[in-house]
Amino acid sequence: MDNHSHALFLFSLLSTYLLFAFGIGAESESYYHVIKLTSLLPSPHCSTPKGSNHHENKKGRLKLDHLYGPCSPFGHRRKPTPRQILSQDQIRVNSLQSRLNPRPHNVEDTKTTTLPAHMGKGNYFFTIGLGTPKSELTVSFDTGSDLNWVQCQPCEGQCYSQQDPIFNPLNSSTYLNISCTSPECSQLPSATANPTLCFSSTCVYTSTYGDGSFSRGYFAHETLTLTPSDVPNFAFGCGESNVGLFNTTAGLIGLGRDALSLVSQTSKEYGKVFSYCLPSTSSSSGGYLKFGSDDATSVKFTRLLTNPKAHSFYFLQMVGISVGGKQLDIAPSTFASPGTLIDSGTTITRLPMSAYIALRSSFREFMSNYTMAPALGPLDTCYDFSQQDMQAPKVVLHFGGDVDVEVAESGIFFLGSQSQACLAFLGNSDASDFAVFGNHQQQTLQVVYDLTSEKVGFGVAGCS
Incomplete structure (x- = not known):
């Protein structure tokens, strides 16, 4: 072997070693991502065409977007800093953990100074129809909650600022308050030993969250529209006193497993099956939320x-x-x-x-x-x-x-x-x-x- 061939041979060995050592050889490509900064940055544009039906996706899927994503109509105005997101996230985790292990947490874990409140309210939003005729409302969803509620007029206590017009039950022909003697009223988490559960024989709910925010009002039945089909007699909280920023959404849809969640209430229509895809940070087209069977091959x-x-x-x-x-x-x-x-x-x-x-x-x-x-x-x-x-x-x-x-x-x-x-x-x-x-x-x-x-x-x- 001449000197030139020997040098090429050594170079080839060295190149093979480096590729293997640093994990970029063909044998190990399936174990690595080559990540570009642009894949982590939010897209500057929303791909949903103006004037299109941006509420419903293909296959009956409801369009789902992140509160601070490119298709959010309100998130950018109050977007928290990364440190605020992490601090707020810890408050939520502490609250979840306390359900099984009640105990005080480190004070540093629960500082809330100048933090926007979204504990228990979810990070993603979609659009529902409520009432007859229906009012379109942008709501967040949460698999860790069960109670469904939206802000309602007349806001006799107080209401936070939201993107959509506040729901007015007087404008709907299908709105009906739930009585205190209804089985649904007794299913409320606030029902146990709560003397304020009733007001003039009408069921009253209170939903509180780990960051101190809350929603309070009348528990009622209404017609819910998720897709072209309607869900009658949907039990929800009509909140007339609501404290917290709630990211300017109209309310919260709970997708937990208890009786009052949307999943349980629509079991006859959708068989207690739902699915979602949460879009990536860089996505300009969003994800989806679907109730009922999906293509799961x-x-x-x-x-x-x-x-x-x-x-x-x-x-x-x-x-x-x-x-x-x-x-x-x-x-x-x-x-x-x-x-x-x-x-x-x-x-x-x-x-x-x-x-x-x-x-x-x-x-x-x-x-x-x-x-x-x-x-x-x-x-x-x-x-x-x-x-x-x-x-x-x-x-x-x-x-x-x-x-x-x-x-x-x-x-x-x-x-x-x-x-x-x-x-x-x-x-x-x-x-x-x-x-x-x-x-x-x-x-x-x-x-x-x-x-x-x-x-x-x-x-x-x-x-x-």
Whole structure:
């Protein structure tokens, strides 16, 4: 072999080694994302044409958008900072955890100074029709809540500012207050030993949230329109006293498992089945929310768990995590009790601390060739994306029934700024806290809830 051939041979060996060592060879491409900064930034444009029906998508799906996304008519005016989002998210998680483990939390976890309130109100919105003739109202949804309510005239207490005209029950021919003796009135969470449940024989509700905001008013029946078909006698709260910013939506739709949720109330129409796809940060076309069966041919299902202390919550059996194609050394029992809560209103996924440390260690090892950026609040694994694209390992969450859920590239990082992209996972502060599968990691997935069969399914590229 001459010197020239020998040099080429050595160069070839060196190139092969570098490709393998840094994870960019053909053999390992399936374990990595090449992430561009533009894939994490919000799209500057909404792709919904003006004058089109932007409320309903194909296949009877209701169009779903993020409150601060490009298609939001009101979110940009009050968009919180990344630190505010994280602080508010922690308040929600504390509230969820307290349902099973009542205890005081660290004061630093619950600071609310100058924070916009959206605990319990969800991060995504869609449009419903309410009343006869129907009034179109933009509402948020939340799988961690059950009670449905909207603001109502005459706002005798107080009402917050909302984008749509406030619903006036006097203009609807199908509005009817629910009496105190109705079985539905006794199903309200505020019904237990509450002497103010009735006012002039009319059922009164109060819905309070972990950040101190609330909605209070009359419990009533009305005609609900989700698609071209109507849902008569829909029980909801007609709120005449409402405190909290609520992101200027008209109210909240609860998609929990208890009797008063929209899922339970429409069981005859939709069979206790609903699905959604939460759009990615960079999406200009949004996602969807659908009630009833959906095209689920590529969806894999895992068993739904129930906890008697929080029957309304959706718990799943997480059994492990993989990073860059390698499953981490985490015992499945780490996630066993009471399971992992899948929640549409929590932003950042929470893990038991030992699982988070294993994830963080493996992720940092794969990203060791990149310079780390300062931490963003509790997010302690951050990188500078401003000067280059980055190759990040894929993260896969493993659930019971051999269900593997790959986190989309938009769900791996939470963006503080162009020079601060942080691993979008956190460890729980208390050993008794359960894991939470947040909406940031659910982005672009087709998520199907089948309550009759007690299972939840996941499919890829759900928003397309």
